Amino acid sequence: MEAATSHRILPQMNLPNLNHNSTSLCAQARLPSTFCNTTKVSLALNSNSNDKKINIFGGLSLSCQSQRKAFIGKTFCSVSTGMYPGISIESESHITEEKIGVLLLNLGGPETLNDVQPFLFNLFADPDIIRLPRLFRFLQQPLAQLISVLRAPKSKEGYAAIGGGSPLRKITNEQANALRLALKTKEVPANVYVAMRYWYPFTEEAVRQIKRDRITRLVVLPLYPQYSISTTGSSVRILQDMFRDDSYLSRLPVAIIQSWYQREGYIKSMADLIEKELQIFPNPEEAMIFFSAHGVPVSYVEDAGDPYKDQMEECIFLIMKELKSRGTNNDHTLAYQSRVGPVQWLKPYTDEVLVELGQKGVKSLLAVPVSFVSEHIETLEEIDMEYKHLALESGIANWGRVPALNCSSSFITDLADAVIEALPSAMAMSTSNTISEEVENDIVGYVAKLFFGSILAFVLLLSPKMLLAFKNNVL
Numbered sequence: 001m002e003a004a005t006s007h008r009i010l011p012q013m014n015l016p017n018l019n020h021n022s023t024s025l026c027a028q029a030r031l032p033s034t035f036c037n038t039t040k041v042s043l044a045l046n047s048n049s050n051d052k053k054i055n056i057f058g059g060l061s062l063s064c065q066s067q068r069k070a071f072i073g074k075t076f077c078s079v080s081t082g083m084y085p086g087i088s089i090e091s092e093s094h095i096t097e098e099k100i101g102v103l104l105l106n107l108g109g110p111e112t113l114n115d116v117q118p119f120l121f122n123l124f125a126d127p128d129i130i131r132l133p134r135l136f137r138f139l140q141q142p143l144a145q146l147i148s149v150l151r152a153p154k155s156k157e158g159y160a161a162i163g164g165g166s167p168l169r170k171i172t173n174e175q176a177n178a179l180r181l182a183l184k185t186k187e188v189p190a191n192v193y194v195a196m197r198y199w200y201p202f203t204e205e206a207v208r209q210i211k212r213d214r215i216t217r218l219v220v221l222p223l224y225p226q227y228s229i230s231t232t233g234s235s236v237r238i239l240q241d242m243f244r245d246d247s248y249l250s251r252l253p254v255a256i257i258q259s260w261y262q263r264e265g266y267i268k269s270m271a272d273l274i275e276k277e278l279q280i281f282p283n284p285e286e287a288m289i290f291f292s293a294h295g296v297p298v299s300y301v302e303d304a305g306d307p308y309k310d311q312m313e314e315c316i317f318l319i320m321k322e323l324k325s326r327g328t329n330n331d332h333t334l335a336y337q338s339r340v341g342p343v344q345w346l347k348p349y350t351d352e353v354l355v356e357l358g359q360k361g362v363k364s365l366l367a368v369p370v371s372f373v374s375e376h377i378e379t380l381e382e383i384d385m386e387y388k389h390l391a392l393e394s395g396i397a398n399w400g401r402v403p404a405l406n407c408s409s410s411f412i413t414d415l416a417d418a419v420i421e422a423l424p425s426a427m428a429m430s431t432s433n434t435i436s437e438e439v440e441n442d443i444v445g446y447v448a449k450l451f452f453g454s455i456l457a458f459v460l461l462l463s464p465k466m467l468l469a470f471k472n473n474v475l
């Protein structure tokens, strides 16, 4: 249900830090990372029957019979070796009905100009976007109110220039549908849900639907190729809050794909787009490939350990390596766009580099948005309008821009593969074991406090000095 509230106060979050540096599923699934990093699933399909063989490199082999139903995957599994923690290990006589869900995480965007300020409020009220010291957290919401009101006119101008709202919801829904079809083609029927962080359909609604549908295994797939505390990190944090407090969700096997910028399918899809767009230039080999990534404040990387910058640089390296292997040897550079507020953001800044390149005599430039996989305000307005104007003004004569991946088939197919590979490592976020461990820890903590408290009281009250002081005071 999409209630028409204009202001949205998100639940207060209080969670242990995630392992941001991990690109595997292990930080969430609590598996040894060596296991996760090497886990791959291949489905060898027999077109004449419903029999499937699933090979999990690393030893386990499942033979499964699938019975297809619209949206619902029914898988009857028997397991030949029993070391895998995620999939229920049962005898051939026992049938498990799997209902697979995929939860796509995205940012969300205002759909009308009236949505802009409340959308900005939700964004700035997120402690992963404005990171206040714990002592000042009580200021988060008043500050969000103030900044959203101050920022709204500028943002509104941007959204007005691209037709009055963000295209994010429409494109994400299309991606969800394309992914569902790609999974179905690969004989892995699944429900695909969209969970936006700051606008409709909100994460809470998607999670409610997952519960209503009685999903039995869930893959969480952020639509951000690189991990940042401010994007994937923030969405996963609120998911963990919701899952921990719910008896059904806390037992649901979940695999969280933290980042996927290094996947071959993604890198090749990006290289395809770049190659294609270069052909439009009068002299394609002379065009500079200009990667423009959404920035984050420097403090995220330097103080909070956000792996975003490292992952971005590695991602660009991999795309360029792929292009070189195809004989495309253009110069390239990386800069960061969309900074907000007075703090230092990752450098170099896109606008400054464009001016410098123009001054240096670069004549042809191909802009490549690289931190996001759909068209949005920062591609359609910031790059296509503001940066293009600035570049042309600075002497760059030929300007091009690579479109976002959106629903490109090679990209969606690769996302489907990522989901299938992640499925076996799904594990409950909190198991009954960990709950009882927490209770045990509580009891141990309580007894320890009682014990040491008593000793302290004894020492203080019965030490001769204390007794003397007490006597002197009383008498």
Ligand SMILES: C=CC1=C(C)c2cc3[nH]c(cc4nc(cc5[nH]c(cc1n2)c(C)c5CCC(=O)O)C(CCC(=O)O)=C4C)c(C)c3C=C
Pocket (backbone or CB within 6 Å): 107, 108, 109, 110, 120, 123, 128, 129, 130, 151, 154, 155, 166, 167, 168, 224, 228, 230, 231, 294, 295, 296, 297, 338, 340, 371, 372, 375, 376, 377, 378
């Ligand atoms: C990987 C992508 C993104 C990162 C990292 C990110 C960090 C980040 N963003 C802001 C502030 C704003 N972001 C806004 C819009 C916006 N941000 C992203 C992606 C990332 N943000 C997208 C895809 C969008 C567009 C959504 C749409 O409607 O199309 C906005 C609103 C627009 C504007 O006023 O410019 C703000 C504000 C911060 C502060 C931050 C890291 C701390």
Ligand SMILES: [Fe+2]
Pocket (backbone or CB within 6 Å): 294, 338
């Ligand atoms: Fe942003």
